[in-house]
Amino acid sequence: MNNTVIRPAITVAALTLLSSALLTSKVMAGGHNAAIREAMKDPKKMEAFMEQRLDHTTGLEGKEAELGQGVVAMVKEMDGKLDLSKSSDEELGRYILTAVKTMNHNGSYQHQYNDALVKLHLTAVSFAKDAGMYDQLVENDVKTTEYMMKRIGSAIKMTGREDFALKAIFEQTTCFFQLVDQMEWTTPTSVTYTSPFGRVLEVSQKVGIFEGLTEEEVHNNYTIPRYMAYAEIMGVEIEVSPLGENGEITVSLIQ
Numbered sequence: 001m002n003n004t005v006i007r008p009a010i011t012v013a014a015l016t017l018l019s020s021a022l023l024t025s026k027v028m029a030g031g032h033n034a035a036i037r038e039a040m041k042d043p044k045k046m047e048a049f050m051e052q053r054l055d056h057t058t059g060l061e062g063k064e065a066e067l068g069q070g071v072v073a074m075v076k077e078m079d080g081k082l083d084l085s086k087s088s089d090e091e092l093g094r095y096i097l098t099a100v101k102t103m104n105h106n107g108s109y110q111h112q113y114n115d116a117l118v119k120l121h122l123t124a125v126s127f128a129k130d131a132g133m134y135d136q137l138v139e140n141d142v143k144t145t146e147y148m149m150k151r152i153g154s155a156i157k158m159t160g161r162e163d164f165a166l167k168a169i170f171e172q173t174t175c176f177f178q179l180v181d182q183m184e185w186t187t188p189t190s191v192t193y194t195s196p197f198g199r200v201l202e203v204s205q206k207v208g209i210f211e212g213l214t215e216e217e218v219h220n221n222y223t224i225p226r227y228m229a230y231a232e233i234m235g236v237e238i239e240v241s242p243l244g245e246n247g248e249i250t251v252s253l254i255q
Contacts, residue, residue, distance in 0.1 A: 064093030190252040
């Protein structure tokens with residue numbers, strides 16, 4: 001079998017067209033501008049640039065089980081808690097490998113583990129804004145969490161522990177702590193965290209994505225209404241602060 005890879009010849013006209021398209025594009029806003037400009041000078045340089053640009057291997061591929069075992073040992077040594085009863089060392093290792101690949105992905109900007117989730121939220125919010133469907137977006141989100149919130153509401157009625165409502169929103173569900181990397185309990189009935197949307201909005205808008213959408217709009221039209229709806233289902237009252245200067249958000253029980 002002939003395994004020779006046949007590459008079509010890159011004409012000067014095609015290279016010029018590609019160069020023109022990229023050089024006049026908003027893509028050039030990234031930190032890799034100089035490298036792209038250099039690559040535009042020659043097809044071989046472009047090929048080398050793209051090979052490097054698209055290669056996100058870490059050298060850890062195939063070592064997932066070993067990675068997982070290392071984390072298990074480290075958690076145990078630090079007296080932490082890790083439950084793999086429904087998972088495995090190898091699966092944990094795959095998550096660690098993904099984290100390493102994510103941290104290495106910093107050519108245009110430093111990607112973070114929650115980027116995909118943040119972008120999915122922003123895609124939905126951006127669509128809702130353009131279509132005038134903020135109310136429907138919030139209603140749909142509430143439907144997906146209503147069962148859990150009602151269950152927490154029943155527990156609150158039985159125990160009188162209204163703080164369970166905040167724990168349900170901010171600690172019990174992976175939907176929050178996979179989205180936000182840091183959160184602080186400022187009091188037993190109040191939490192503060194930094195909105196995760198501003199950083200991705202800033203870098204995305206440099207290349208024409210989510211144009212015209214502000215973090216404050218996301219907060220006022222998406223975050224606040226959702227939290228208020230959750231609280232109503234659970235039978236408690238909460239207060240959500242305006243978006244702070246640096247993206248801080250505080251959510252407190254009203255007692």
